[in-house]
Amino acid sequence: MLKKNPIGICDQCDGVIGYSKPGWYTSKHQPRRYCCRTCRNTANAIAGVPVRNAKCQERIEAGIWVNPAGELTHDQITANAKLVGAAAGAKFKEQVEAGTWRNPALSDKAKKKLSRPRTIKNKILHSAISKLTQGAKMADLSPEEREAQHKYRKAQRTALRASWAPERREQERAKWRSYKHKNRPAPDDGNGP
Numbered sequence: 001m002l003k004k005n006p007i008g009i010c011d012q013c014d015g016v017i018g019y020s021k022p023g024w025y026t027s028k029h030q031p032r033r034y035c036c037r038t039c040r041n042t043a044n045a046i047a048g049v050p051v052r053n054a055k056c057q058e059r060i061e062a063g064i065w066v067n068p069a070g071e072l073t074h075d076q077i078t079a080n081a082k083l084v085g086a087a088a089g090a091k092f093k094e095q096v097e098a099g100t101w102r103n104p105a106l107s108d109k110a111k112k113k114l115s116r117p118r119t120i121k122n123k124i125l126h127s128a129i130s131k132l133t134q135g136a137k138m139a140d141l142s143p144e145e146r147e148a149q150h151k152y153r154k155a156q157r158t159a160l161r162a163s164w165a166p167e168r169r170e171q172e173r174a175k176w177r178s179y180k181h182k183n184r185p186a187p188d189d190g191n192g193p
């Protein structure tokens, strides 16, 4: 791979590469691309994203990977969520009683994560999502927030459907057709496909 930045500058973080340690050149006499192992690993991971995505898409299209959520019943999902919740609750209670519980948001790792730029750049959508996660209903949102939320959910649904294998897509369509045809509640939670 060709070096992007001038010799002595990291290709990942644009930081300075130490002249003698780790050295501007590798033991193979090639210009060193990264200042540290973390930068090298990060760059390699980023470079691999399209490759991994393509492989994943192939597995989906070939029907090798099927979303396991589609095969679980609503009751199974609820039961599992309850189990996980109970275990987390017990652990929390234990730590509080022992006096060892610390607010996870105050750990160094969390502070670093929380100071990263927002994943959702749209301010209106961000506030809509925050309100909804804190228990607000759609009716509590402003009209702009509601519209942003609808658009976002629609894009998510479209992406989910696009990830389905053709057979799965046909299954969901058939489900939806029979629901519309018979005009009765769908066997699942009634949200449609």
Ligand SMILES: [Zn+2]
Pocket (backbone or CB within 6 Å): 010, 011, 012, 013, 014, 015, 034, 035, 036, 039
């Ligand atoms: Zn670097």
